[in-house]
Amino acid sequence: MNTQMFNLTQEMAQTIAAFQPSLVVVQGKRDSAGAGMVWQQDGLILTNNHVLNGRAPRVILADGRSFAAQIVRRDEDIDLALLRIETKTNTTATAAHPAAGQAAVRTGELVFALGHPWGERNFVTAGIVSGQGEFKTRSGRKIAYIRTDARLAPGNSGGPLLNAAGQVVGINTMILGGDQGLAIQAQVAEEFVQQVLGVPRASDSGMRAGEKSATASLRESI
Amino acid sequence: MSENLNPLMAFSNALADAASKAGDATVLVSARRRMPASGVHYAPGLVLTANHTIEREEGIPVLFGSGAQTTASLVGRDPASDLAVLRLEQAAGPLIGRSAQDGRVGQLVLSLGRPSEGGIEASLGVISSVGGPVRMHGGGLLERFLRTDTIPYPGFSGGPLVDAEGLVLGINTSGLTPGSSLTIPASLAWSVAETLAQHGKVRRGFLGVRSQPVELPASARQALGREQASGLLLVGVDEGSPAAQGGLMLGDVLVGLAGQTVEDPDALLGMLSGSLVGASTAVEILRGGQPLTLSVVVGERK
Numbered sequence: 280m281n282t283q284m285f286n287l288t289q290e291m292a293q294t295i296a297a298f299q300p301s302l303v304v305v306q307g308k309r310d311s312a313g314a315g316m317v318w319q320q321d322g323l324i325l326t327n328n329h330v331l332n333g334r335a336p337r338v339i340l341a342d343g344r345s346f347a348a349q350i351v352r353r354d355e356d357i358d359l360a361l362l363r364i365e366t367k368t369n370t371t372a373t374a375a376h377p378a379a380g381q382a383a384v385r386t387g388e389l390v391f392a393l394g395h396p397w398g399e400r401n402f403v404t405a406g407i408v409s410g411q412g413e414f415k416t417r418s419g420r421k422i423a424y425i426r427t428d429a430r431l432a433p434g435n436s437g438g439p440l441l442n443a444a445g446q447v448v449g450i451n452t453m454i455l456g457g458d459q460g461l462a463i464q465a466q467v468a469e470e471f472v473q474q475v476l477g478v479p480r481a482s483d484s485g486m487r488a489g490e491k492s493a494t495a496s497l498r499e500s501i
Numbered sequence: 502m503s504e505n506l507n508p509l510m511a512f513s514n515a516l517a518d519a520a521s522k523a524g525d526a527t528v529l530v531s532a533r534r535r536m537p538a539s540g541v542h543y544a545p546g547l548v549l550t551a552n553h554t555i556e557r558e559e560g561i562p563v564l565f566g567s568g569a570q571t572t573a574s575l576v577g578r579d580p581a582s583d584l585a586v587l588r589l590e591q592a593a594g595p596l597i598g599r600s601a602q603d604g605r606v607g608q609l610v611l612s613l614g615r616p617s618e619g620g621i622e623a624s625l626g627v628i629s630s631v632g633g634p635v636r637m638h639g640g641g642l643l644e645r646f647l648r649t650d651t652i653p654y655p656g657f658s659g660g661p662l663v664d665a666e667g668l669v670l671g672i673n674t675s676g677l678t679p680g681s682s683l684t685i686p687a688s689l690a691w692s693v694a695e696t697l698a699q700h701g702k703v704r705r706g707f708l709g710v711r712s713q714p715v716e717l718p719a720s721a722r723q724a725l726g727r728e729q730a731s732g733l734l735l736v737g738v739d740e741g742s743p744a745a746q747g748g749l750m751l752g753d754v755l756v757g758l759a760g761q762t763v764e765d766p767d768a769l770l771g772m773l774s775g776s777l778v779g780a781s782t783a784v785e786i787l788r789g790g791q792p793l794t795l796s797v798v799v800g801e802r803k
Contacts (some may be wrong), residue, residue: 386554387520
């Protein structure tokens with residue numbers, strides 16, 4: 280029994296340590312920083328839109344290197360943003376991919392939130408999936424979310440909610456009533472990234488389907 | 502489940518299984534104006550819930566995790582433990598399993614609730630303390646309660662506290678301690694529920710005395726023939742009360758009831774359970790330093 284408990288906590292520490300190189304700081308506001316994660320090894324960073332406001336964003340990697348970041352796309356409606364830094368990374372976040380017909384997460388399963396609450400770097404909180412649902416964005420889109428009892432605070436925004444396998448199941452985005460964390464489901468982020476990188480938007484009509492629209496949208500955002 | 506899960510993933514799966522299993526027997530109970538609360542299907546057709554969330558007695562909508570919906574009516578309520586029992590018009594879902602053991606400090610637990618149609622909700626934590634007895638508002642005595650560091654989300658009152666296997670350890674309520682939540686242990690909750698299901702209320706015994714604990718001198722202990730440290734000095738005996746009718750007098754020191762020693766007022770309150778009501782009960786006192794046993798017919802606290 281004690282061995283099991285020891286293995287369990289060891290595994291927990293390893294799971295979190297394995298993700299930590301993919302966790303970044305996003306400095307997008309004058310007074311506070313948010314979190315983000317390396318989404319692709321070519322320098323693509325995923326974060327919340329609301330951590331970007333009023334200054335040219337910078338991204339600090341886990342190894343301490345700091346980069347000026349280009350804004351690839353901001354989506355205020357679903358509160359996600361994609362940044363690019365001019366470097367390659369060794370690691371990347373992996374999103375959970377549920378088997379067909381299965382839910383992405385189960386209520387009660389273990390989750391870990393990684394971020395920088397109140398500016399405290401690389402802070403981990405643990406909890407479970409407390410509930411799941413959908414909310415309607417301002418434009419009427421339905422977005423799947425996860426609620427968690429893992430403690431979140433300002434500075435967690437844009438950071439990952441990981442499952443026990445160390446995969447991203449959500450992007451920590453909001454705090455409700457002080458003790459309830461809300462994360463946008465990872466699938467929403469994946470669709471967002473695919474849409475930004477792979478499928479041209481209506482306004483990018485001059486581009487061929489499949490062509491990367493990152494620079495085009497970059498021009499639009501700035 | 503695949504065999505190659507690491508211990509963390511296996512544990513995570515087990516927690517989700519526990520939430521799902523106990524969640525199937527955790528129901529939404531809509532008997533108040535503001536948001537619904539939760540309840541537990543504990544016996545066929547019967548739901549245990551938190552008394553303070555029950556603002557009406559008939560036609561109470563109850564929703565199971567399967568989506569099955571039925572209505573329930575109030576069978577009985579016990580404000581002292583903040584428990585109420587409802588009877589379902591149709592038995593509509595699985596029963597919750599009960600843990601064979603009492604909750605222990607440090608034990609991993611889940612608090613569950615079903616305050617909305619959006620599925621079961623859960624919070625993870627540990628049992629922080631085991632407390633009691635504590636005297637509640639209105640004179641009732643709560644023999645034992647659990648505290649946890651799980652988050653009592655809105656609408657969790659009446660929902661279960663379960664162990665890592667999804668077996669119930671108690672019923673959560675925020676109705677007894679404003680601003681926080683505590684858990685009525687399953688052993689106590691089930692016994693209250695049984696009484697409520699049979700009698701519609703929990704009867705509590707009444708003597709009609711006011712008392713204060715006093716140390717017993719060595720001579721008194723000798724007279725009693727046992728090492729009892731304290732007793733209850735009667736500083737008031739209500740006129741016409743069961744105690745007065747049984748011959749208890751001001752200045753008597755109550756040292757035993759129904760064959761059990763009484764050393765403090767909470768112990769006395771705890772012993773005056775409903776089963777003694779109406780029964781001729783032996784009350785052991787010291788009068789003038791001499792032991793004496795009187796017979797008192799215990800009344801019912803209104």
